[in-house]
Amino acid sequence: MTKYRINKTRFVDQTKTVSFTFDGKKYHGFEGDTLASALLSNGIHLVGRSFKYHRPRGIMSCGSEEPNAICQINDNTDLTEPNVRATEIELYEGLKASSQNCWPSLNFDIGGINNLISPFIPAGFYYKTFMWPKSFWKKIYEPLIRLSAGLGKSPTQPDPDIYDHKHEHCDVLVIGGGISGIVSAKIAAKNNLKTILIEDKNILGGSTIYQNNKNFIIDNQKSNEWLMNEISELEKLDNLIIKTRTSLAAFHSYNYLLAKENISDHLPLDKKNGSIRQRLWKIRADKVIVAAGAIERPLIFNNNDRPGIILANSVKKYLDFYGVSTGLNNIIFTNNDSAYETAVSLFEKGISVKIVDIRKKSSSNIVKNAEDLGIKIYWNSTVVNTFGYKKIKSIEIMNLSEDGSNVTGNKHKIQCDCLSISGGWTPMVHMHTQSGGKLDFREIDQVFVPTEKSENHINVGSCNGDFELEEIVKNTNNKVKKFLNINEGSFDKISVVCSKESEKKNIWLLPNTISESKTKSFIDFQNDSTAKDIKLALREGFKSIEHVKRYTTTGMATDQGKLSNMHALGIIADTAGVKMGTLGTTTFRPPFTPLTFGAIVGRSVGKFFDIVRKTSIHEWHVQNNAKFENVGQWKRPWYYPINNENLHEAVQRESKAARDSAGILDASTLGKIDIQGSDASEFLNRVYTNAWSKLGIGKCRYGLMLNEDGMVYDDGVTTRLGENHYLMTTTTGGAANVLSKLEDYLQTEWPELDVYLTSVTDHYSTASICGPNSKKILKKLFPNKDFSDEAFPHMSYQDAIIDKIECRIMRISFTGELSYEINVESKYGKSLWENCIAAGEEYKITPYGTETMHLLRAEKGFIIVGQDTDGTMTPIDLQMDWIVSKKKYDFIGKRSLYRSDTMREDRKQLVGLLTDDPNEILEEGAQIVSELDKKPVEMIGHVTSSYFSPNLNKSIALAVVKGGKKMNGQKLIVPMENKNINVTVSDFIFLDKENKRINA
C-alpha cells in the first residue's frame, strides 16, 4: 500500500495490481480504481494547467462534473483521445495517460506566464484585443490564437474502433442507479413492468453505497449495508435490465432517449481487440423516472483553484470507496451539514481534520457527532486566501460580519495539505429540462427544482431537490407508486433515521479584505473565468445570462458548467440586485457528457456511410477502365480513358466518335415512373407545360415540369405505351422528388383522377446508342425489324426481342444525333450492353460517359435541369416558349408565368457565349459583366456550362445573362483572377440548328 492508500474497501481489489503511466512515468493502482483515485493514491494532485492562465490544477471531484483532470489517452499514437476525465476512466493494465495544456511540461509551463500578466486578460479580452489593426489578423492574431486554443490533441488517423447502435423499448426507464433509482426500479419491475435501469458508473449505489455513517440508518442497518442487500435483490428480478457504464446523453420529446454504453473502454489493451467500444442505445420508454442525483457545489473565494482543493463529498468517496486519502492534514470548508460526514469519516481513519463553516451554528445529529469526536470547528468563518503553488499548503480564514457581506477581525492562518469544500448541492435537472420540463427556484437552499407537469416522466431523489435520506426514500416510494398507478409499494413500511439539516446559509461570492480586482475567485475552472469577469461583463452592459455566459465563456467548456453555472447566476443576481428565480437559467443542451463521434455515427462509416447505387452494367464499366462520378447515390461512368488519357483528351475522343460514327451510353440511371389509369393523359396535361392528349400510342414526347412558382423543376421524355399507360423518365437526381411531388398532387389536389404511379427506375437498364452508324448497329441487333424513318420515325417507340429477351426501343435523342435507347429488364442489362458493343465493333462503337454526354447536348443547346437552371429559371427565361402550351387552361406553374416578376424583360435568360479566342475555355460559374469601369462592377450573369467542342473546333458555353434574349452579338467580359476574357453573346444552339442529323 502507498502512503495515501489507507483504507481497505470492498470496491477496490487490493490483491490485483494494475500498472499505468502518467506523463510517461509508471505507477500502480488496483482493479476498481479510476485513473483519478490511482493518481491520488500515489500522492499526485497536479494533473493539468488551466486554459487561460495555465495555473496548476488538481483533481477536484470524482465524477462527470470534473473540470480540471482532463487527460489525453494513448498520447503519441495516431489513435490518441483528448479531453477524457480522469475521474471517469476505469484503470486498466497498460493505460497511458498524460496531462493537457502544458508546454513544455506539467511542472514547468511556459503559458503560466499568462498567470503573471492576468490583470490584462479580463473577460472579453480576445474580442477587445484582436479587433484591430485588421492586417494583423492573418499573420499574427490567428496563428497565436490557434496555437493556444483548444484542449488536447486530435488523433491523426481514422478511428479503428467499432461502435454500435441499438433500439430498445421498455415500460419504464430509470435514469440513475443511486438509492432513489434503485427504489424506483424495484417498484416498477416487481409490478410486472419491463424496466431498464441505467447507471454511468460501473456499479450501482450512488453515494449511499459508501455512506457508512451511523447517523443514516434504514431498517436498523447502516444505509450502505441496507442498499447492498437491495442491489443483490434487484439483480434477481427477471423483467429488470440493469445497464452499468451507461450514461444518458439526451432526453428528447415523446420519451425518446439516447444512452451511451461503454463496453470495452475499461478492459486491458489485449482484451479490447475486436470488441465493440461503445454502443448508443436509442430508447423509447413509456415512462421515464429521472433519478440523476445532485452535484456538490464548490465555494467561491480567493485562490480557490489550487491542487488539493477538492469537493468534500469526493474526498469522502476517495476515502470510503477507493480507500485513498486525499491528504493527511485536512480542512473542511463548508456552508452545510453534508461535509461533516466527510469530516467524521476522515477522523475515524485517523486523519487530522478541522472544519471552517460560514454558518453561526448547526444543531443536527451529524454536526453533534463531529463535535463529540472533538473536531475543531471555526463557526461564522470564511477562507480568504490559500497558499501553495503546485499543492495547497495553508489557508487564511477570517470571521464573517453579521450579514455575511464582509469579513471582520484578524486573519488566522492554518496549515493543511487538502482543503475539502462544499457549497451545498445542485440537483441535476439537465434531463428534466432537455425533455421540455420547466424549473422553479427554491429560495431556502437556493436551488432550481423541476416543476412537475409531464404525464410521462417524473424526477425523484436529489435531482428533484430531496436531499435528506428519509425524504429521498419515502418520497420516491410514494411518487413512483402514483406515477405507475401502483397500490402497494415495496417500501411502504420502511423506517429511515437520518441527520437533518436545519440551518442553511449560502453566499455565492465570499467576502474578502482585498479589493475584488486583485482576487482570483474562480467560477469556471476549466475556462478560467472568475467572479470579477462576471462583474465586469455586467458593468459593460451585458444583462442576459446567455450573453454574460458567452462574453465570459463561463460554462462553455467541456464540462458545460456543471460546477459553475449556479454561481455565475448567483453572482449576477446579487450584483444586479434581482431575485435569482427571475433570471432563468442557461439552456441545458444535450449531450449531458461529451459523446464520441464514433458513438454518434455507429456503423454508418466507410462503405456503409451512404447507399451506393450501381447499374447492372457497372461491372463492364469497371473492366473497361471507366472513371466514375457520383450523381445522387448513383455511380455513373464519367469517361473511359485509354492509354493514360486525361479527362479532356478522353472526352474529345469520345464526343468526336459519337458524331462521326457511333457512341454508347449507359442511361439506366434516368428516373422512370410507370403511369397507368384512365386519367393518365389528363394527369400529364396538368403536370407538364405542353399538351399530351393527342400523343399517339407508341409515340414519345419531351416534357418540361414546373414548380407552382413557374420555375423549371424537371424534364424528360415520356412515352405512351398504351391507351392508359405511359412511361415517364426524369432526371437522374430528380427521380425521387418528382415521384413525391406527383403523388402529393394526386392524393391532395386531384384525388378524383384515376391514376397510379409506380417507380420503375431500378427495373430497367438502358443502352443509348447514337451517331450516324447507330441505325446499322440496330439492324444488326434486330435483323427482323424495319428501321426506316417511315416505319420507325424519330420520337417513337417499338417492342422488340433480342435473344428471347423483350426490349423497348425508343428513338429519341439527347445529343442531336440519330439515336436509339434500348430498355430491357435490369437483369439482362449487361448482356444487352455486350451485344451492342459486339454489334458496333465494326463501326468502332465508343462508350462514353456523362462528361461527353454533357458536351454533346451543349453543342445542341439542350439544357440540363440543375446545371443550366437553379430554381429561378422559367421556360421563358430558357427561351423554351415553344414548349409552353397557350391553349391549356391550367398546368402546374402556369399562373406564375404571368406574374409581374416572371414577366420582367431583364430577368436572367439563357444565351450562348463564344470566346473571342476560340481556344479559351470559360470556367463554369464564372461571373459575367458588361462594363468594368463603372464601380461597383455589376454582375449581369454567370456561365452555366462550358466545353471545348471537338466537332466545332472551338470553345462553347451556355450562360444566363440579364436581358440576354436581346443581346445576340453583343460583347461581354468574363473577369477572372488574372485576366479578363472577352466573349460574344451567340445563339445557344451551336450545331445543326436545322435538326438534319437526327434523320441522317
Add this chain to the structure above:
Amino acid sequence: MFVINCPYCGERDQSEFSCGGEAHIVRPKQPTELSDDEWAEYLFMRKNIKGVQFERWNHAHGCRKWFNMVRDTSNDKIHAVYKMGEKPPVI
C-alpha cells in the same frame, strides 16, 4: 423525436415521416382568374404559429400516404391526426 400515429399504419417513429407545411391550403380551381396578389397569397403566404398548427405530413418511408396533423409547435404535442379530405377537428 415524436411518435406519429399514421391513419393508415398506426404508430411509427418520426424518422419515417416528412412534413409538408401548412395544411388546408387549397389550390385555386381557376388560377387564371386570380390577381397577382391573390395568386401570391396561395403561392407564398404561410403561417408559422407558435402553438397549435394544422400541418400536412407524409408517411414517406411507409405507406407514402399524405395526411393532416394538428401539432402544438411549442411542445410538439400532437392533438389529432386525420386523413386528407376529412374535416379538421376543432381544437
